Amino acid sequence: MKMAIDTSGNHTTTPAENRLVLSHLYVAFGALFIGTTFGLFQTLTRANLMQLPPWFDYYRMLTAHGVLLALVFTTFFITGLATFSVYKTIARERRSLNVGWIAWIVMLAGTLMAAFEILTGGASVLYTFYAPLKASPWFYIGATLLIVGTWIVFLDILLNLKAFRKANPGTAIPLPAFMAAATFVMWFLATLGVAVEMLLLIPWAFGWTSGIDVLLTRMLFWYFGHPLVYFWILGAYIIWYAVVPALLKVPVFSDALTRLAFVLFLVLSLPIGLHHEFVDPGIAARWKLLQTFLTLMVVVPSLMTAFAIFATFEESAAAKGQRGFVNIVRSLPWSDPVFAGCALAMILFIFGGFGGIVNASYAMDILVHNTMWIVGHFHVTVGGPVALTFLAVSYLLVPALTGRKLWSRSLALVQVWLWFVGMSIMSIAMHTQGLLGAPRRSADIAYAGAAVAAQWHPWALVTAAGGVVLLTSVVAFAINLFATIFAGEEGETPFVFAAARPDEPPAPKWVGNLGMWTVVAVLLVVVAYGGAFYDHFRDHVYLVPGLRTW
């Protein structure tokens, strides 16, 4: 098998490869359209502006919102993006797409199965499916298939990396393919946790076992649930590190440091899930404190990322002879919706980072745990930065893959700004509700006129206003997407990943050694969780039968 690679790692993907990538993206967009529509209804319901019918209650809708957006939209977009990053930078003649298509079919089958159960009321357990709420077994099986499908995507990535190594011995994997691979190593290790959880839940949901260890399922879920958020963010980081510089026509700030940041995220995302269980009984405070320390360490690769982004902006401005903060900002290509969307996403993420530090401070968690603050936080992280980056890059990716020009650049620009404004309004209002004590995951926040609850309603109205702006943005995106696919002018849209600096020496071998980092990650997980699991199995734990309470 012959292979070719140019210095930037870019080559042209075939129409058959493009179809596979597009199939991932289209499922993601479908989930986005349905999920965000539900999101608007949720804001209206909580603000008492709307009454949901009994045959489609709030929690069924909220389960659909969480699953479709946090699990389906993000996962399908990232599997599509990762596949694209690998195919585009690792050239292979007559690459087999069978593994890729099997992965997509398994993921889609699982998604449809789980979605059917949710929409027909068999699984109003929210996207965290905390036992002993007992959903239909087909919901758990569907979710498991979605995950198994992503493992097949991972396999496809590994097969391509192997072919690359064989053809280019001693050459580092192209950066975009490396970032995709590091993301999926992390994802694979993380999803093992939820896979074990499923092995407990499925027989129990069928009634073959009589009870479930509730705390154990929570630990397994969050062992997966935290790296899940890094899976989303790394998807956006692939774009920030490798696409944004190309938009600015400058090289990747540092190829080696980018690789280092990704492997640091890989090892630091896994051993910290307990920070979601700060106020759970049954887990000793010392294990929570240990994981708090590991949680805070993620500051290092995060700020490396921030540094690289600012340096990239500065370099692009310098090329135009601009210096100083204001001039740098002004010199950036704000009229390009792809750039503008990514840049606005970055701004939102700064606020996400601030909130994250509060959440990680385990002494403060009682102030915000299970309040709307948390919901505000993840809308200004995954709902804002990640989703907005994905939508923005779609304005490049979809035209590049379909061979049709973007229908309207100005509509795209309006769309990314609406998303930014809507998400800012919604998330500020959600954070505020949270600080005032408003609970999340509640259909009705009036609480029979209790004094404390009276302060929440005005902010629920502001939240709803943000929701309206956001849904307008989604509609603008949908119009542009459909018009591009079905009525777009035929023509090439170049998509390039930024190249490394020609004079940058290759990264040290250890930085790119994913096998070694996997071992490091597993060891850290053992250190971080060993004590908590030891305690758990030492205690006499009662198994709980479970209920359908909806």
Next chain:
Amino acid sequence: MNIHRAETFFIRVAAATMLAFFAILVYLAVADRFVPPSHQQTIDPATVTSTAPFDHPGLVRTGPNTYDAYYVARVFSWSPQNLTIPLGSTVTFYVTSLDVVHGFTIPDEDVNVEVVPGWVSTVKRTFRKPGKLLLLCNQYCGIDHSAMYASVTVK
């Protein structure tokens, strides 16, 4: 690997800030015993209602100004539904669930703990302000989750 001087500085400052945050949390944990609720006591959810003290949920005096309060959560109610706490007293809440996971919170007083069936959750608070407070469930537990609230009167 070349790391730019400015970046090395930036990362050092970031790491130092992070260590300072962590040092504060450790100080709070060690010096003030300020740690999140992490009680480690199991209980059989099937027999909670016949096990003392949860068979009679409510307030128990333990000292001149200290009390224990026992709460039982079930879909979709708390018992006791109303509790009166003397102003200025320190109360340790012991909460457990008969069925699914619930969340025990008094938003006015920053009381907030998950209630997991099979386990007893505890949280301690001194009540210095009089008033009728809302106690609500802040962990989704089923269709009538938002109707799962009670009241606590401090006087």
